[in-house]
Amino acid sequence: MDAFYASVELLRYPQLKGLPMVIGGGRRKVDEALRNVPEGGTLADIPVAAFPLLKDYAGRGVITTATYAARQFGIGSAMGLMKAAKLCPQALILPVDFDEYRKYSRRFKQVITEIAPLMEDRGVDEVYIDFTDVPGGQREGGRVLARLIQKSILGATGLSCSIGVAPNKLLAKMASEFDKPNGISIVFESDLQTRIWPLPCRKVNGIGPKADEKLQGHGIRTIGELAAKDRDWLIAHFGKASGAWMHEVAWGRDQRPVVTESEPVSMSRETTFDRDLHAVRDRAELGAIFTRLCEQLAADLQRKGYVGKTIGIKLRYGDFKIATRDQTIEAFTADPKEIRRIAGQCLKRVPLERPLRLLGVRVGTLARAGEVPVEPAVRPTAAGRRAARPADESTARTASLF
DNA sequence: TCTGGGGTCCTAGGACCC
DNA sequence: TCTGGGGTCCTAGGACCC
Numbered sequence: 001m002d003a004f005y006a007s008v009e010l011l012r013y014p015q016l017k018g019l020p021m022v023i024g025g026g027r028r029k030v031d032e033a034l035r036n037v038p039e040g041g042t043l044a045d046i047p048v049a050a051f052p053l054l055k056d057y058a059g060r061g062v063i064t065t066a067t068y069a070a071r072q073f074g075i076g077s078a079m080g081l082m083k084a085a086k087l088c089p090q091a092l093i094l095p096v097d098f099d100e101y102r103k104y105s106r107r108f109k110q111v112i113t114e115i116a117p118l119m120e121d122r123g124v125d126e127v128y129i130d131f132t133d134v135p136g137g138q139r140e141g142g143r144v145l146a147r148l149i150q151k152s153i154l155g156a157t158g159l160s161c162s163i164g165v166a167p168n169k170l171l172a173k174m175a176s177e178f179d180k181p182n183g184i185s186i187v188f189e190s191d192l193q194t195r196i197w198p199l200p201c202r203k204v205n206g207i208g209p210k211a212d213e214k215l216q217g218h219g220i221r222t223i224g225e226l227a228a229k230d231r232d233w234l235i236a237h238f239g240k241a242s243g244a245w246m247h248e249v250a251w252g253r254d255q256r257p258v259v260t261e262s263e264p265v266s267m268s269r270e271t272t273f274d275r276d277l278h279a280v281r282d283r284a285e286l287g288a289i290f291t292r293l294c295e296q297l298a299a300d301l302q303r304k305g306y307v308g309k310t311i312g313i314k315l316r317y318g319d320f321k322i323a324t325r326d327q328t329i330e331a332f333t334a335d336p337k338e339i340r341r342i343a344g345q346c347l348k349r350v351p352l353e354r355p356l357r358l359l360g361v362r363v364g365t366l367a368r369a370g371e372v373p374v375e376p377a378v379r380p381t382a383a384g385r386r387a388a389r390p391a392d393e394s395t396a397r398t399a400s401l402f
Numbered sequence: 403t404c405t406g407g408g409g410t411c412c413t414a415g416g417a418c419c420c
Numbered sequence: 421t422c423t424g425g426g427g428t429c430c431t432a433g434g435a436c437c438c
Contacts, residue, residue: 004438024406062406064438077438083403096406123409123438208436241412270407310430320405324432360407 001108002160002181004125005065008104009094011158012043013051020070020091022054025061025081048092055089057081060272064096068181101125104157111156115149120258128169130258141165141186150184170254171196173205192252197224204249214238226250263366264306268314269297270360276318279352286359293361294343298336301363307332307372308363311342315350316358325349328365332372339363 001007005023010016038045063084066075073088084091105124113119116137118130129149131137137145142165153161160182164175171187174196178185187195201223202212218237220226226234227250235243248254271293277286301307311333312326325346333339343361367373 060404060406064406078405080403080405083405086403098407126438206436210435239413265410266408268408272406312431322433326431328430358406 001125002162003065003067004104004159005096005101006067007159008101009097010067011104012100013046013094014044015046015048016051016092018069019048019067020073020075020088021067022063022070022075022081022084022091022093023065023096024063025057025059025093025095051092051094053089054081054085054091054093057085057093059274066091104159107157108153108159108161111152112149115152116145118258118260120260121262128172128258131165141188143184143186146184146186150182168252168254169256169258170205170249171252174199174203177203189252193224196252197222197227199223201226206245206249211238211242223250263368264304265366266308266310266362266364267297267300267304267306267366268360268362269293269300270314270358272316272358273356276355276357278355286356289359290343290347290361291340293359294340295336297361297363298334298339301334301366302369305369306366307334307369308366309333310364311339311346312362312364313343313346313350314358314360314362315356318355318357320357323350326362326364332367332369334363334369 006021009021009023037043059081061081063075063077063079063081065077066084070084070088070091073091075084075087075091081093101124109119109121109127112127112129116129116131116134118133120128122128131142131145134145139145146163146165150161150163153159162176162180162183162185164172164178164185164187166172166175166187167189175185175187178187178195200212200221201207201215202209204223207215214237215221215226220229226246229247229250231244231247233243234246237243238246271289273289279286309330309332310326310328312324315323317323327342327346329338329342339361
């Protein structure tokens, strides 16, 4: 989907079309500015001047989506809001409204599955579709079907999307970026050398900043340069699995099927504080946030009908370093009190002297409530074994906080 | 310009079992 | 006297994606 969050917002506020706008940041300040709906009017009647400007936004956060008008100024996803404000102070800013995006997500995905039932979910704004057995799916290399899907989604939601059609998921994903927004791009196997090999390695789904940096360290910048490397050389430098995988993708090979169903592995809730908090000084505030996260997470689990038995916490310190702890318990649970109790024990095992930026709670090893696997014979858990051992010195002093 | 929230998968060491 | 081989589970961290 093209600039998905921003495009959904423009459906509500069509008066903002064409203006530089970003989605991100907390709710509070922005919400105040939006309490300007004229008497008897609708959201579309709010004057543009009533919307908050990026330059007036003071707070932590990143941009989740920028309109194409905002991108002209060099603003992009994941950019800090403060930096974006320097690039384009007059841009408008709207808070993230995930419930609304999820609504439109369900809608466009339903449109797709009615046309092509084999669809793989890749988050709120992205999917893979298997054209293979869809009637007419091969006409003009898939362009006819792609066009039908685009038109149907636009008709049902008012949203545009970009589609890449290729022999596999790897190439289709890259193809989808060739013509944005509202484009269709067909890539054949025979296009590998001309259209894929000139691209930077970073364009491969799965090669991130770290791998790219390492590749560049070896003088490898493009996918073609990667393809030129010996398979064994790649394995020697990137490990057996990664090296072999890199060799495959550089040659455009990918056998992964389109997966239409999957079960969640974990659920979590986390929050970044408005300011860094200290475990001792801000004890009450932290405790309240901690409890709330556990309650939200329990509610998520219960609403979706899951229970879990691995409970964990995540901290991000002021210096952005991350620490995680988890503990597997014997009985599956979705109970907020139990989650908080175990998560609290996890917190006691992590250093709490330094300023904290983020706190998160996670439940993993999920099972559908009501289909809980039979417990195997009890053996002492790792936690039980650990309990016999005293906490290390750094955590001992703060152990009673939670 | 200090950098969100919700996920998945992989690696690696240690405990434990057969 | 010194020391197997294979397997699973648990835990912590990290890369990556949307």
